[in-house]
Amino acid sequence: ISGRLEELPGEEGFPMYLASRLASFYERAGMIECTDDGNRRGSITICTAISPPGGDFSEPVTQSALRVTGAMWALDTNLARRRHFPAISWGRSFSLYQLDDWFRENVADDWPEMRRWLMSLLQKEEELQDIVQLIGPDALRDQDRIVVETGHLIRENLLQQSPYSPVDAFCPMG
Incomplete structure (x- = not known):
């Protein structure tokens, strides 16, 4: 250029x-x-x-934008293929602006801890999904099956939105 x-x-x-x-x-x-x-x-x-190009997040335009903004919503083609919308990857997306104090004051005292627990559970569930794909859910320990099922419930009922739902279609933050 x-x-x-x-x-x-x-x-x-x-x-x-x-x-x-x-x-x-x-x-x-x-x-x-x-x-x-x-x-x-x-x-x-x-x-x-x-x-x-090629999903390479280390290239200069992406890195410069990330340095300035401090946040990124990473779109995931696998989520889109599974018709999970918005197809935002919770594992690759991030924000340096957690607003823990605001959420603690306006939503729940334990908001930061719950967010960390949720992210940890989704990460563990994603790791276990690889095993489930290879050998099936019956090979998992009961504790791991609970993690997989809980992660599934969170993804389907909390993170996935439906355009046909009046709540999901137009949901203000404030």
Whole structure:
């Protein structure tokens, strides 16, 4: 890209100013005060889609965007094939903004602990799914079968949304 623009190349041939240009774009998001006389406030939300070649998240555009935003929703083609929507991978997605204090105050005192437990259970269930695919669920210990079934219930009833459900179709956060 840099060669075609007749500029000095940076990492993997991208322009050297890639990170600063991405940062200036993403930094436009947030709360704003309108400059008119109405003393109005608003917000700008930016959601971008980055599709790196071959799913390589180490390439410069993806890494620069992750450094600036601190969050990522990773889409998973396997979830989409299983008709699990939204097809957001809970294992690969992350956020540096956990908002533990807000959730502790407004939702439940044990929110951070429950989130960690849930993520741990889903990770364990994903590991056990490999065994289930190879030799079947009957080969699992009872304790592991409970983990697999609990993970299935969480995925199907909590993480999966239905466009036909009035609650799931339009669900505000606040």
